[in-house]
Amino acid sequence: MTLLSGYLLPTEREPPADAEAISHKLMVRAGLIRQVGAGLWSWLPAGWRVQQRIVQIVREEIDAIGGQEMLMPVLNPAEPWRRSGRYAIDELFKLKDRRGADMVLALSHEEIVTGHAAQVVRSYRDLPLILYHFQTKERDEPRPRAGILRTREFIMKDSYTFDRDAEGLAVAYDKHVTAYDKIFDRSGLRWYRVESDVGMMGGLGAHEYMAPCASGENEIALAPGYAANVEVACARAQPVALPPGGDAPEEVATPGLTTVDAVAGALGVPFGALLKSYAVVVEGRGLELVVMRGDHRVNEIKLRGALGADYRQARPDEVLELVGPVGFIGPVGADVPILLDDAVLPGGSYVTGANRPDAHLRGVEPGRDFAFVPAAVRSVVAGDTVGGHAIRVERAIEVGNIFKLGTRYSEPLGAAYLDEHGRSQPIWMGSYGIGPARIAAAAVEQYADEQGISWPRAIAPFDVEIVVLGREASEERSFADRLYRELQDQGLSVLYDDRDAGPGEKFADAELLGCPLRLTVGKRSLAGGEIEAQARRGRVSTMVPVERAAAAVAERWRELP
RNA sequence: CGGGGCGUGGCUCAGCCUGGUAGAGCAUCCGGUUUGGGGCCGGAAGGUCGCCGGUUCGAAUCCGGCCGCCCCGACCA
Numbered sequence: 001m002t003l004l005s006g007y008l009l010p011t012e013r014e015p016p017a018d019a020e021a022i023s024h025k026l027m028v029r030a031g032l033i034r035q036v037g038a039g040l041w042s043w044l045p046a047g048w049r050v051q052q053r054i055v056q057i058v059r060e061e062i063d064a065i066g067g068q069e070m071l072m073p074v075l076n077p078a079e080p081w082r083r084s085g086r087y088a089i090d091e092l093f094k095l096k097d098r099r100g101a102d103m104v105l106a107l108s109h110e111e112i113v114t115g116h117a118a119q120v121v122r123s124y125r126d127l128p129l130i131l132y133h134f135q136t137k138e139r140d141e142p143r144p145r146a147g148i149l150r151t152r153e154f155i156m157k158d159s160y161t162f163d164r165d166a167e168g169l170a171v172a173y174d175k176h177v178t179a180y181d182k183i184f185d186r187s188g189l190r191w192y193r194v195e196s197d198v199g200m201m202g203g204l205g206a207h208e209y210m211a212p213c214a215s216g217e218n219e220i221a222l223a224p225g226y227a228a229n230v231e232v233a234c235a236r237a238q239p240v241a242l243p244p245g246g247d248a249p250e251e252v253a254t255p256g257l258t259t260v261d262a263v264a265g266a267l268g269v270p271f272g273a274l275l276k277s278y279a280v281v282v283e284g285r286g287l288e289l290v291v292m293r294g295d296h297r298v299n300e301i302k303l304r305g306a307l308g309a310d311y312r313q314a315r316p317d318e319v320l321e322l323v324g325p326v327g328f329i330g331p332v333g334a335d336v337p338i339l340l341d342d343a344v345l346p347g348g349s350y351v352t353g354a355n356r357p358d359a360h361l362r363g364v365e366p367g368r369d370f371a372f373v374p375a376a377v378r379s380v381v382a383g384d385t386v387g388g389h390a391i392r393v394e395r396a397i398e399v400g401n402i403f404k405l406g407t408r409y410s411e412p413l414g415a416a417y418l419d420e421h422g423r424s425q426p427i428w429m430g431s432y433g434i435g436p437a438r439i440a441a442a443a444v445e446q447y448a449d450e451q452g453i454s455w456p457r458a459i460a461p462f463d464v465e466i467v468v469l470g471r472e473a474s475e476e477r478s479f480a481d482r483l484y485r486e487l488q489d490q491g492l493s494v495l496y497d498d499r500d501a502g503p504g505e506k507f508a509d510a511e512l513l514g515c516p517l518r519l520t521v522g523k524r525s526l527a528g529g530e531i532e533a534q535a536r537r538g539r540v541s542t543m544v545p546v547e548r549a550a551a552a553v554a555e556r557w558r559e560l561p
Numbered sequence: 562c563g564g565g566g567c568g569u570g571g572c573u574c575a576g577c578c579u580g581g582u583a584g585a586g587c588a589u590c591c592g593g594u595u596u597g598g599g600g601c602c603g604g605a606a607g608g609u610c611g612c613c614g615g616u617u618c619g620a621a622u623c624c625g626g627c628c629g630c631c632c633c634g635a636c637c638a
Binding site for chain 1: 562567571572573574587588595596597598599629630631632634635636637638
């Protein structure tokens with residue numbers, strides 16, 4: 001029973017002043033969500049319906065691969081988090097109970113679920129297992145943003161798999177790939193499965209599911225047969241025309257020219273013919289130089305991987321002491337370890353800083369003029385190639401991730417089983433997340449138009465919205481009342497705008513909310529024996545005869561995206 | 562954590578510089594009118610101007626502190 005006259009759907013003509021992202025503006029305007037604090041949101045009835053429909057899709061598909069739904073608490077004792085080493089995470093909310101015991105608010109549930117496995121799993125006969133739940137996660141985000149896209153509290157579906165060995169884990173992982181592909185297809189999103197960073201804790205493999213949209217926080221590199229988060233993407237760099245070089249580097253005066261831009265301009269060479277040097281202080285080792293083409297940028301995740309340790313950018317005084325003045329540093333003559341990005345050609349002739357003020361060197365050949373360790377540490381850019389195809393880079397929002405944990409949690413938390421030979425073995429685990437709220441926001445972002453939201457059929461708050469234009473007790477009303485009941489008999493969820501409001505207002509609100517099909521019952525069309533059915537996507541209308549209208553509408557609805 | 566911005570009725574905002582009766586549009590309520598694109602007429606209600614303190618005869622306005630929120634960056638196991 002959903003009569004709009006009695007339903008909490010507070011639509012707004014204006015977006016909130018502080019909203020930037022499309023999904024943020026529209027979901028507030030459409031009356032789906034309301035803000036409580038920074039990164040804290042209430043879901044109003046229609047918004048909650050959307051989230052629940054998404055949850056149900058996820059549930060069906062995880063059940064289909066043998067997942068067993070359960071529920072674990074948000075409030076956790078600190079102890080297992082200390083054991084896993086995650087108590088130190090800044091994002092983890094920490095608190096004390098009245099007796100002074102340390103507690104945390106869970107930001108995911110590896111510790112808890114692994115603890116259960118440790119208690120319950122005895123034998124290889126108890127494996128494999130897929131356990132999952134939908135639960136609130138709490139994360140003390142440094143910067144919540146973009147409405148519902150990055151919040152401090154959100155519901156996540158997280159599943160955890162438990163297997164005897166790496167082969168078993170691979171099977172569980174593949175099952176999740178299958179389920180996730182179906183989930184995102186069913187939800188109506190445009191999405192990519194991309195290779196992703198396995199993180200500092202060293203997972204064995206990971207993918208992210210990314211929904212491309214303007215407000216996304218991530219960038220993904222795409223080419224035919226290739227999809228990766230730019231954090232880990234590798235591609236062949238675009239060639240650069242290098243100037244001819246001599247037998248030895250030659251110094252040129254570059255007074256005051258400290259940027260790639262300025263030096264390349266003054267010398268008349270492309271940015272890519274310059275080598276820029278990024279000075280870092282590596283934990284436990286000291287200063288090192290990272291050298292790459294002037295038109296490329298350091299990828300911090302790759303660099304950390306290549307260095308094999310944490311690092312920080314060197315301060316100007318540290319650089320001056322060991323190499324030269326900032327703005328004029330280079331690898332030639334620098335008495336520090338040098339990491340050379342592999343987009344730089346060993347035999348090429350490049351321009352670098354001369355390690356003294358107001359001077360650069362040209363004709364510098366890596367290998368001849370300085371020794372180096374090769375590494376892939378740059379970020380790919382659009383136009384680089386993979387298998388001969390140029391990549392493109394798109395912004396996207398992460399809507400799901402799958403991760404091979406291995407024994408990362410089972411070892412510290414003591415989750416082991418006895419194998420066929422009676423030997424104790426650690427359980428091999430995987431973890432797999434999906435954010436229903438992000439699916440909703442991504443759908444809004446991907447399909448919104450000037451008029452508002454345009455939900456995919458599978459996750460819309462209602463399947464059909466009826467707009468009746470007649471006064472109370474009119475013929476239009478009684479027809480619409482009957483249609484409302486008959487559509488429900490067809491198995492459709494229906495929002496009936498029975499308010500005593502003008503047509504403009506009703507149409508505007510219906511388009512803002514974005515149910516996939518809008519039925520308009522007005523005197524004019526009804527006199528002609530028809531009602532109007534307008535698909536929200538593209539706003540294309542068809543007329544439906546009033547005879548057997550409900551069945552015809554249900555059929556029309558099934559054809560919608 | 563660094564930088565920038567904002568806080569005035571339910572929403573969007575003006576007023577602050579230059580101190581002196583708190584405003585507009587939309588929304589709401591009442592009456593009427595209208596009914597295929599946020600229509601029109603009349604009437605009404607609604608605000609400790611984020612909080613605390615200071616300056617002043619007098620503070621939304623000036624000064625100090627605090628709180629909250631947004632954006633960019635850093636961070637994001």
